[in-house]
Amino acid sequence: MSDEVFKQDIDDESVLEPGGPYIIQMLFKKPVEMPDKDEMIHIMKKHVGPIESFCYDEKMAGFAALDHIAEFQDGKCPVQLMIMGCNTFDGEGFDDFVMSQMWDCQEDKERIFKECNYMVIATDMMAAGLPALERAILDADFLDALAEMYPTCEAFYFQNCGKLFLAKEVRAHEIKGADRFIYFGVNVRFFNIQGTNDMLIDTVGMSTIFLPDLQYHFHDIDPNWIVNHAYNLTSYILDNDNPIKDNETIDGVLDGNMSRDVQWKCQYEDSLIQPKRIVLDINMGQYASGNR
Template sequence: MSNKVFQQNLNDKKGPQPGGPYLIQMLFKEPVDMPDKDEMTAVMEKHIGAVECFCRDKKMAGFAALDHIAEFQDGKCPVQLMVMKCDKFKGKGFDAFLMSQMWDCQEDRERIFRECRYQVVATDMLAAALPALERANLDADFVEALAELYPTCEAFYFQSCGKLLLAEDVRSHQIEGSDRFIRFGVNVRFFNIEGTEDMLIDTVGMSTLFLPDLQYHFHGMDPNGVVNHAYNVASYILEHDNPIQDGETVDGVENGQMSREIQWKCQYEDAMIQPPRGVLDINMGDYASGKR
């Protein structure tokens, strides 16, 4: 747990934009060459399905995901997946606030930022036009293709949610379907609120899919059970295209497990902690803090 004190700052507009690009930073100790066109195409097809390489030069490679069609008012075209050339990584923009919420790499984050001096950036384009579940699966497929294409990658940083994962954790996971997006693309954050017994847990990353992030403001409960609850509710929202209406309830937590006996009320609000975004606030009944 970090003991640093951070200021609430909802004027900081730097956060991810709803529906924005899914930006992936792969971090390396040594410079790495871009794989050749045939290898890239073969690995992309294995993970993503039919692709067409529409550019491959010293600066970048671009692939059209032919099974994933973005439809706009004036026409339609395949989603594009872009991979940039290897570049220097200076670690800029990673402030103490962001670093404090990299729970998946607590032991390794300092070492990664110290040792990794190179990066390869990859992103999707036009994917905001896809249904949430389709985009979630495509982005997760893309991550898995990149993990195979770049075996010397040390870590993945997902800019839209502030999550840092060791590359070996990305390669070895046993998760299936859209829960992979929750694993890679959604970060559950934890804060103690100074001068009180209150805690705040929220998610970042759901807004990439135009879905609501979650927020819990509470006291008197083990936060680990609330973290698990957040991941479960995020998974449910993604899988069912957010069926939760303002004022409805979700199963709560009892003795660390989700329980139908306890119902927690949901309400759409603005986030209490940056980045500014709409959240589904979950009122934890007897454990709830603050006014709703």
């Protein structure tokens, strides 16, 4: 755990708008060319399903995901999956606060930001009109395609949640279905509250698919148990299109495992830690800190 002190800033302007694009930054040690068009189409079809290439040059490649039709008030259209040409990368925007929560790449993050001077950005477009579960699976399929398409990629940074992974870990994962989105696209963050024995755990990334992030403000319980609870609860919320209503209860934790014998009350409120957003706050009963 980091001993660095950060200031709470819920007035931070860098708020992730719900439903915004899912942005993946691929980091490289050397510049890379846009892959061959036919190869890109082959790999995209393999992972995403039927696609149509609607633009391709050295600056941008775009594919319409024909099985994923987004619905809006003024009509329907297939989701677009975009890949930009290679550009320089200087680590701008990666401050100490963001880097402190890169739990999946603690030992390599400094090396990655030192050695990687090039990046390729990939994103979805028009995807906000998809149901949450469908979009989560599509974005995970897109990630699998990118991992195969760019074999020299050193690391993947997921801008919506702040997670950083070595590319070899992305390529080697054996996670199935929508849990891939939770694993790569949702970050469970941990903070000690200075001057107290209180801790705070929250998630970032669920708002991308119009689902609530979580927040736990607590003391006197193993935070690793709460991290596991958060991942289990986000997976449940995604699989069930968030059935949790304000002031309902959920299974809590007993001896490290989720248990029906412990019930924790939930309520929707403003987040305590930036970025400012509505979160599902979990009142942990005897372990709860703060006023609700």
